[in-house]
Every structure is written in C-alpha cells, then in structure tokens.
Amino acid sequence: xxxxxxxxxxxxxxxxxxxxxxxxxxxxxxxxxxxxxxxxxxxxxxxxxxxxxxxxxxxxxxxxxxxxxxxxxxxxxxxxxxxxxxxxxxxxxxxxxxxxxxxxxxxxxxxxxxxxxxxxxxxxxxxxxxxxxxxxxxxxxxxxxxxxxxxxxxxxxxxxxxxxxxxxxxxxxxxxxxxxxxxxxxxxxxxxxxxxxxxxxxxxxxxxxxxxxx
Numbered sequence: 565x566x567x568x569x570x571x572x573x574x575x576x577x578x579x580x581x582x583x584x585x586x587x588x589x590x591x592x593x594x595x596x597x598x599x600x601x602x603x604x605x606x607x608x609x610x611x612x613x614x615x616x617x618x619x620x621x622x623x624x625x626x627x628x629x630x631x632x633x634x635x636x637x638x639x640x641x642x643x644x645x646x647x648x649x650x651x652x653x654x655x656x657x658x659x660x661x662x663x664x665x666x667x668x669x670x671x672x673x674x675x676x677x678x679x680x681x682x683x684x685x686x687x688x689x690x691x692x693x694x695x696x697x698x699x700x701x702x703x704x705x706x707x708x709x710x711x712x713x714x715x716x717x718x719x720x721x722x723x724x725x726x727x728x729x730x731x732x733x734x735x736x737x738x739x740x741x742x743x744x745x746x747x748x749x750x751x752x753x754x755x756x757x758x759x760x761x762x763x764x765x766x767x768x769x770x771x772x773x774x775x776x777x778x
Contacts, residue, residue, distance in 0.1 A: 591738045595624060598741070648720075654711045657702065669749075729749050740761075
C-alpha cells in the first residue's frame, strides 16, 4: 500500500527443481493464522521512509494456488490510524499460476525485472523466459513465489492518500518463514521492498471461503 507518485545454472542443477507440474509442498509457516511483521520501504527521490507492516494469513489453498489475508501499515504519515487492507494472493505453482502475471498492467518484461530481484529465482530464470516456468516442478523447492494483490481498504476510505492499484511480487522462504517482496505499480515509486518475519503468535484458525472484515 504505497504512496502514489508518478551464465545461470539450469533448474535441474538446483536442489528441489525438476521438470513437471507438481504443487508446492505444504509449509507449516505458510498457514492460516500465521502472522508476519516487518517493514515496507517507500523511499523515493524526495524522501527515505519505511512503514511498519503486519500481515496475517486468513486463507490458504495450495491445491488451487490461492491465499488471502490482511496487511496493516502502522505509521503511515497521512493517516490518523493504522491502515488495513485485504489482499488475495496467487501462488506460482506452474499449474494454477505461472511466473507471468498477464494482468494488472504487468508485462512479461516487468515480471522478469521483479522476479530477478530475488536471488532464489536465479536457477529458474532460463526456463521461465521460455514458457513462464510451466515445465518446472517446484514441489520441493525451498522457496514459494507468489503475487499479492490488495483488493480493498478495510478501515479507511479510498481517499486516504494511498493506492492499492498495484501488487506485490513475493518470495517466501520455507526454511524460516521470511517474506521478501517488491511492489509494482507504474504510478508509484519502483521496487518498494517488503521485508517480513514470522511472529510467534500466529498459526491458529481455519480456512473459509467468505470473509467479513469490520
């Protein structure tokens, strides 16, 4: 939720990467109720600023490559209270979703520019450039790649001075639950970095298909 402004190794040589279309393995740190805390850097040429951010997972369906949750920004300068948004995510599993976004104004070139910001993506690059990664098997890969798209503001109006027009490219580490992301929106500062760590008070709850946020 930013302020609006104007030779790689082949996949088969990297542990956990093969060809095929198997779903990512279940990860206990990517589960309903899990919470994360960290920062989003919203620096631009005019300022250097980082917001404190909390994320909570409300639903996760690996079979369909879907998850959703809330994101809370705590120290937004133009807001009197923390700003909460509801987001929905696509898990890149090469079955339901590939590395090519195909919407939200992102081109294949935009996708490559953002995915290559993650060092863990390097072994996948050559295959992704060919077919978006459709032939990759990421079931045992130690990282899960996702896109998070904020859908609406929960506790403030859309005139709060923030935009949710873009989306996040996200890389999740299965080993420690850390989250790194980059926000994409042509009308916002580029490559705003999201850095989150799992907290100890999550991982409780259940998945459901209808959400009511107040």
